[in-house]
Amino acid sequence: TFLDWILSEGPRSRSRSRLPSEVTAANFTKDLAEDLANQPTDMIFAPEYSLDEVFGKIMSQAVIAAMKPENVAGIDWEDLAMRRLGGLPGVEATRVVKELLLSGAVLDKVAAQVVEVAEAVHNTGLPPHPRHFDASMARKKQSVVDRLKTTHTTTPGRVVTQRTNATTRTKGKSGHDFSSSVYVGSYGLLTGFIRQCHEEGCDPLMDKDFEQLISSVENLSRHGSGEAVTKDHSHFSGCEQGLAEYLPAMGISVERAPQVKAHEGLLHEESFAIDAVASSMSFTEVFNTFIFDKRSRTDINADVHALVYAFSSPTDLVRRYRIDKNTLATWIKNIAVQYNSNPYHNWQHAFDILQFTYYMLHEGGAESFFNHQDILATMIAHIGHDVAHTGTNNAFLVKSGHPLAIEYNDQSPLENMHASFVFKTFAMENSRVLQNLSDHDYENVRSKIVVSILATDMSKHLEFVDRFTARVSKQEDDPFHTETKDNRERQKQSKADRRMLLQAFIHMADLGHCCRDWSIHKHLVVALEEEFFLQGDQEMALGMPVMPMMNRNKDSAATGQEFFLEKLVYPLLDPYCHFIQPEVAEKLKDNLEDNVDNWQELVKQHGKLKASQLVAIEDGELDPAEAAKTLPPK
DSSP: OHHHHHHHTTTHHHHHHSOGGGOOHHHHHHHHHHHHHTSOHHHHSOTTOOHHHHHHHHHHHHHHHHHSGGGGGGOOHHHHIIIIITTOOHHHHHHHHHHHHHHTTTHHHHHHHHHHHHHHHHHTTOOOOGGGOOTTOHHHHSOHHHHHHHHHOOOHHHHHHHHHTTOSOSBOTTOOBOTTOOOOOHHHHHHHHHHHHHHHOOOOOOHHHHHHHHHHHHHHHTTTSOOOBOTTOGGGTTOHHHHHHHHHHTTOOBOOOOOOOOOOOOOOOOOOOOOHHHHTSOOHHHHSOSOOOGGGOOOHHHHHHHHHHHHHSSSOHHHHTTOOHHHHHHHHHHHHTTSOOOSSSSHHHHHHHHHHHHHHHHTSSGGGGSOHHHHHHHHHHHHHTTTTOOSSOHHHHHHHTOHHHHHTTTSSHHHHHHHHHHHHHHTSTTOOTTTTSOHHHHHHHHHHHHHHHHTTOGGGHHHHHHHHHHHHHTTTTSOOOOOOTTOHHHHHHTHHHHHHHHHHHHHHHHTGGGGSOHHHHHHHHHHHHHHHHHHHHHHHHTTOOOOTTOOTTTOOTGGGHHHIIIIIIHHHHHHHGGGSOHHHHHHHHHHHHHHHHHHHHHHHHHOSOOHHHHHHHHTTSSOHHHHHTTSOOO
């Protein structure tokens, strides 16, 4: 058999006769291939070994050798042949190859070595296994490079099918089809393929599919920079306009400078004392309601009292972490007044997203997936996640050479600044909320706050959704831990998952208005549209190109809502809903679907007017005929 032959004979004699400097993955495997070609087919290709398994062994040998090319000359090839080529089944070879590719280990060198090995094998005329033989010998003439591909790849479409099975809902209550709204990116594609290869073996694939997998590897090698989206990604099929307009506005790259004034900095500290009467009031109606309108919050002092309550009930984080209520109130007030008066990214927005997550934790049932420290960290992160927001996006800061972009080296400048302000404010004399934490607890809380705030960078949205969806799709076999608050072992086991959930919950809350009732959501889109236009005004004043969605003379946030809600928000909402009560999840999805339908209907009736005009028409504040006069000529 092949195994017996490799252990007893193999290419060892020839490889042993080479000088150490001559021993490479290519010539060693060429020796192996020549010996294989000279052996009787029925001896070499015993029934238990398929052609793919043989190539799997060859592939694993080449990659292992290329992993540390500087050490190739010193490798004990005799031992390696026995341990690697003799013992690896095809699936194991697949795992080795993909682990190396995913780790980014000398990827270019690996690719070059593999091609060289494949050509060497091909030139020997390696015979096919009888089970793969046909009269035309077409299989024999197939490129060995292609046969190596079949060893470690599988059809991306099959992976997508596996992933979409995790989606709990494809049709909305009005028949709206969300089946195409599950996003599968590089991470999901590759992890799905690895799992399928492990469970079922590997199928041949077309060149286009192979290139898609290779592209996924390259995307993962740039992890953390925000995954670029290709124009032909199936998730965005039929949404070319949204792809061209909305993704750049979110800072997400689609493949194919004057200075502005910096933020003035931190405010002077001030103290805030909790009013004894106000602190005893019930704030249940604020936090425990599904229908919440941030526009109702017009008094910062009242907000401070409400938020201190939220830290105290139903989980008394104040007592557990020995937080002085007046200190907490002072920190909240100092954060609140550092929010700028932007149309959308303002203090009311911070209160809004905290209310959203508070409801999902305590009324939606998600609290069981977190421990007490997680909840403390996420509440702080929600409050400070957009503090001192400039009213512009990261792309504008980078392109304009803003001091924040320079300070943070163009890497999520806004989010890095928000996190920094949270801790700079903690350092104020009367705002040291975390001063009674142990060093270990403080480090953990700080880390959770920072990773949560950084997760709100929209340019990383698809990259995160890809990983989050992939993890949720595995929960049947690898469930998320619950009730970790008083169980140290479960806390250790669930650490990575809880970090991911912290990111998912703040990011979903940041987009939470999309799942609010239409009467609330529409006005927040109007506010966001105006903030976009204000950025466009700055770009025009500075002589910069105006980004998509930012030109008040021709753009409309309303026309992009269908794309945004369906192709960006829903792919996050769907896996998120696995962690909340089904009836709450249903409300969120119903609201999102209603909002899609309402924007579609308004645009259909009145044309591509601004969101502000469409909402004013619906509210009876603007005559449709007058608004129509502002439409650009066709």
